[in-house]
Amino acid sequence: TWKISSLIDREITSIRERVGKSRVICGLSGGVDSSVVAALLYRALGSQLSCIFVDNGLLRKGESDSVRNQFQDHFKTDLHVVDASKLFLDQLAGESDPQKKRKIIGKVFIDVFRKEAESIDDARFLAQGTLYPDVIESGANADGPAETIKSHHNVGGLPEELGFELIEPLRDLFKDEVRKMGLELGLPEQLVWRHPFPGPGLAVRCLGEILPDRLEILREADAILLEELRNAGLYRKVQQAFAVILPIQTVGVMGDGRTYEYVLAIRAVTTDDFMTADWAQLPHELLQTISTRITNSVRGVNRVVYDISSKPPSTIEWE
Numbered sequence: 095t096w097k098i099s100s101l102i103d104r105e106i107t108s109i110r111e112r113v114g115k116s117r118v119i120c121g122l123s124g125g126v127d128s129s130v131v132a133a134l135l136y137r138a139l140g141s142q143l144s145c146i147f148v149d150n151g152l153l154r155k156g157e158s159d160s161v162r163n164q165f166q167d168h169f170k171t172d173l174h175v176v177d178a179s180k181l182f183l184d185q186l187a188g189e190s191d192p193q194k195k196r197k198i199i200g201k202v203f204i205d206v207f208r209k210e211a212e213s214i215d216d217a218r219f220l221a222q223g224t225l226y227p228d229v230i231e232s233g234a235n236a237d238g239p240a241e242t243i244k245s246h247h248n249v250g251g252l253p254e255e256l257g258f259e260l261i262e263p264l265r266d267l268f269k270d271e272v273r274k275m276g277l278e279l280g281l282p283e284q285l286v287w288r289h290p291f292p293g294p295g296l297a298v299r300c301l302g303e304i305l306p307d308r309l310e311i312l313r314e315a316d317a318i319l320l321e322e323l324r325n326a327g328l329y330r331k332v333q334q335a336f337a338v339i340l341p342i343q344t345v346g347v348m349g350d351g352r353t354y355e356y357v358l359a360i361r362a363v364t365t366d367d368f369m370t371a372d373w374a375q376l377p378h379e380l381l382q383t384i385s386t387r388i389t390n391s392v393r394g395v396n397r398v399v400y401d402i403s404s405k406p407p408s409t410i411e412w413e
């Protein structure tokens with residue numbers, strides 16, 4: 095930790111020198127990297143920091159609240175939560191193509207973010223959670239169409255025309271160092287060890303057309319899955335775990351009646367680098383508990399399946 099704390103001190107000094115009395119904007123996604131950037135900037139700059147969190151209506155249960163708890167109640171940052179759910183869902187209505195869904199989300203995000211950033215007076219800098227591996231990767235991409243994680247998905251990167259000077263305090267760090275830094279800065283373990291969550295959020299886990307009732311089902315089921323995984327002590331043994339709602343219904347039985355409801359898929363993977371992955375061999379009893387809890391308590395689901403596909407040939411996400 096001495097190494098991390100001296101790293102933090104060094105970063106703080108250089109941030110203060112560079113920023114002077116100006117204002118810095120930091121976009122929060124709820125994930126590890128942007129949270130660590132915000133925590134670091136808050137320590138360096140206090141009230142000169144403004145954070146923006148865009149609620150796109152595609153977040154998981156409780157996600158918006160936990161960002162508020164951390165960055166408004168605990169760290170008293172000038173936090174701007176923009177509730178743009180309606181805008182995102184309206185723009186996505188009727189669209190079921192995965193790449194088009196991503197494009198719409200990326201575009202609306204930039205519009206919403208830009209508008210909020212422009213409303214913040216005398217902001218001069220924009221902070222981003224770029225890590226060392228991202229720097230390497232984008233260098234490689236400049237020469238060719240390599241399908242790397244960031245290039246084929248990323249819709250979340252903010253364009254330069256926003257007109258801010260960039261601050262990237264994690265540029266020399268690897269993920270494990272970022273996590274250590276987060277803990278040292280007082281972020282909770284649960285946040286620091288959070289699994290990655292895609293920028294387009296639940297949109298790529300609500301297959302086909304995004305409908306509000308499907309999102310609601312997905313949120314409830316996903317929360318149950320993550321809670322059971324934590325209770326079993328297995329959350330950190332897998333690198334990603336989530337629920338996916340399929341846009342089809344299947345027949346089931348309840349009491350004397352026949353039901354015709356959604357199918358929910360559970361995905362859990364182990365991986366070193368997210369470029370290849372194995373499906374996680376979760377204990378059958380745990381899968382049973384998850385399935386029973388979901389079918390008993392989430393209305394609209396009568397069937398749960400477990401994804402036993404590796405990457406390749408599958409991807410981690412279903413869209």
Ligand code: XMP
Nearest residue numbers: 243247248290291292293294368409410411
């Ligand atoms: P796939 O599904 O390609 O995912 O095996 C590899 C990793 O990337 C994440 N992912 C995304 N991240 N925007 C993101 O920021 C996206 O559109 C996106 N799609 C997938 C995925 O969750 C996994 O960690």
